[in-house]
Amino acid sequence: xxxxxxxxxxxxKTRGQQVTLRCSSQxxxxxxxxxxxxxGQGPQFIFQYYRxxxxxxxxxxPRFSGLQFPNYSSELNVNxxxxxxxxxxxxxxxxxxxxxxxxxxxxxxxxxxxxx
Amino acid sequence: xxxxxxxxxxxSVQEGDNSIINCAYSNSASDYFIWYKQESxxxxxxxxxxRSNMDKRQGQRVTVLLNKTVKHLSLQIAATQPGDSAVYxxxxxxxxxxxxxxxxxxxxxxxxP
Numbered sequence: 001x002x003x004x005x006x007x008x009x010x011x012x013k014t015r016g017q018q019v020t021l022r023c024s025s026q027x028x029x030x031x032x033x034x035x036x037x038x039x040g041q042g043p044q045f046i047f048q049y050y051r052x053x054x055x056x057x058x059x060x061x062p063r064f065s066g067l068q069f070p071n072y073s074s075e076l077n078v079n080x081x082x083x084x085x086x087x088x089x090x091x092x093x094x095x096x097x098x099x100x101x102x103x104x105x106x107x108x109x110x111x112x113x114x115x116x
Numbered sequence: 117x118x119x120x121x122x123x124x125x126x127x128s129v130q131e132g133d134n135s136i137i138n139c140a141y142s143n144s145a146s147d148y149f150i151w152y153k154q155e156s157x158x159x160x161x162x163x164x165x166x167r168s169n170m171d172k173r174q175g176q177r178v179t180v181l182l183n184k185t186v187k188h189l190s191l192q193i194a195a196t197q198p199g200d201s202a203v204y205x206x207x208x209x210x211x212x213x214x215x216x217x218x219x220x221x222x223x224x225x226x227x228x229p
Contacts, residue, residue, distance in 0.1 A: 042205050042219030056214035090159050107159035
């Protein structure tokens with residue numbers, strides 16, 4: 001176990017709705033990254049938070065947004081859900097260090113989102 | 117563009133044999149590479165990593181080889197066990213900037229008794 005936890009485990013929403021996913025990082029980690037993993041594919045980087053600020057973003061539209069809290073936990077929010085948003089959403093936390101450092105990312109179990 | 121290419125094969129091996137999983141990457145500026153194992157219904161699990169200033173790194177039953185000349189990465193698993201059955205991903209991080217990982221599509225390893 002990595003110590004990274006995510007909630008909920010599974011979620012079913014309908015198109016157009018909004019969703020919030022949560023992640024608690026491993027103790028001592030101050031960087032959280034979010035990834036989207038479609039079925040049969042590798043994870044795709046959404047964005048990363050370091051010290052409560054977004055410090056990097058992948059090719060995802062603005063309706064994907066996030067937050068990081070003082071305890072380093074994080075939320076991923078998705079507005080106006082589309083069918084293609086159905087995926088496993090993974091968060092990963094990293095060991096302390098500068099945002100440009102090379103550090104290992106440890107993943108949580110993911111949240112399975114189904115959009116109907 | 118950036119890509120880490122795993123042409124999603126299924127590698128079938130007999131229990132006790134050695135397994136070799138291959139990965140090609142396209143960004144010559146990448147300086148850090150990681151192998152993850154993902155079992156069904158779980159998040160990716162860190163296996164081993166290697167920096168671009170190294171050619172080889174060994175862990176417990178696993179070895180990662182990096183060939184920067186041809187931008188190729190491989191994961192060798194010795195004495196493969198049924199518990200090794202999973203999808204394996206390689207990921208790369210570009211030099212500098214924030215810690216964004218680029219994953220390939222994965223290779224499924226099936227271990228038969």
